[in-house]
Amino acid sequence: MTGRTHDAIAFASLVTVAAVSPPEHLNVATATAAIVGNIIGATLPDIDQSTNRLWDFLPGRDFIGKLFLPLFLGHRNLTHSLLGVFLVYHGLGFVLPRILNPVYVEINIIYAAMMIGYVSHLLGDAVTKEGLPLLFPFRWRFGFPPISALRITTGKWIENIVILPGTAAYVFWFIGNHHGDFVKLLKLISEG
Numbered sequence: 318m319t320g321r322t323h324d325a326i327a328f329a330s331l332v333t334v335a336a337v338s339p340p341e342h343l344n345v346a347t348a349t350a351a352i353v354g355n356i357i358g359a360t361l362p363d364i365d366q367s368t369n370r371l372w373d374f375l376p377g378r379d380f381i382g383k384l385f386l387p388l389f390l391g392h393r394n395l396t397h398s399l400l401g402v403f404l405v406y407h408g409l410g411f412v413l414p415r416i417l418n419p420v421y422v423e424i425n426i427i428y429a430a431m432m433i434g435y436v437s438h439l440l441g442d443a444v445t446k447e448g449l450p451l452l453f454p455f456r457w458r459f460g461f462p463p464i465s466a467l468r469i470t471t472g473k474w475i476e477n478i479v480i481l482p483g484t485a486a487y488v489f490w491f492i493g494n495h496h497g498d499f500v501k502l503l504k505l506i507s508e509g
C-alpha cells in the first residue's frame with residue numbers, strides 16, 4: 318500500500334480507538350503529538366525502503382541510509398513481522414520516556430497512538446498480494462484473504478478508488494455516529 322493509504326488507515330484506527338476507549342486525560346500537546354506519532358508509526362514499517370520519507374528528516378540521509386538499511390534485512394521482512402512489532406514495541410517503550418517530557422504530554426497515549434499506526438500498517442499490507450512475513454525469519458507470507466490472487470495490488474485502482482476514499486468515508490461516518498464520544502474528547506482537551 319502507498320504511504321497515503323497507510324496514513325488514512327492509521328488515522329481511522331486512531332479515531333476509532335479514541336472513541337471506543339477514550340483516555341482519562343488529554344491535553345492539546347498530547348493530542349497533537351498522538352496524531353503526529355500515529356503517522357510516524359504508520360510510516361515506520363516501510364523504513365526498510367530508501368524512498369521512505371522518514372529518511373528525509375535525517376541529516377546525511379544517504380550515508381545513514383546505506384549504513385542502516387541492510388539492518389532491516391530487505392523490504393517487507395523484519396519490519397512487517399511479529400518480531401518487528403515486538404522490537405518496535407520495546408524500542409519505543411525505551412525511547413519515548415527519554416525524549417518526551419511527562420510534564421507536558423501523556424507519554425502512554427502517544428506510545429499507544431504510534432503502535433496503533435504501526436499495527437494498522439501491517440493490517441493494510443495484509444490485504445495486498447505480497448502479504449506479510451509475520452513469522453520472519455521464516456519466509457511464509459500471510460494475508461487476507463488467504464489466497465493471494467484475491468488480494469489487491471499496491472497503488473492500483475482498488476486501493477486508490479475503493480480503499481482510500483472508503484477509509485475517508487468511514488472516518489466521517491464513524492465521527493457522525495460517535496458524535497457524543499468526540500464531544501467528550503474535545504471537552505477533555507479543553508480541560509487539559
Ligand SMILES: [Zn+2]
Nearest residue numbers: 318362363442
Ligand atoms: Zn509496508
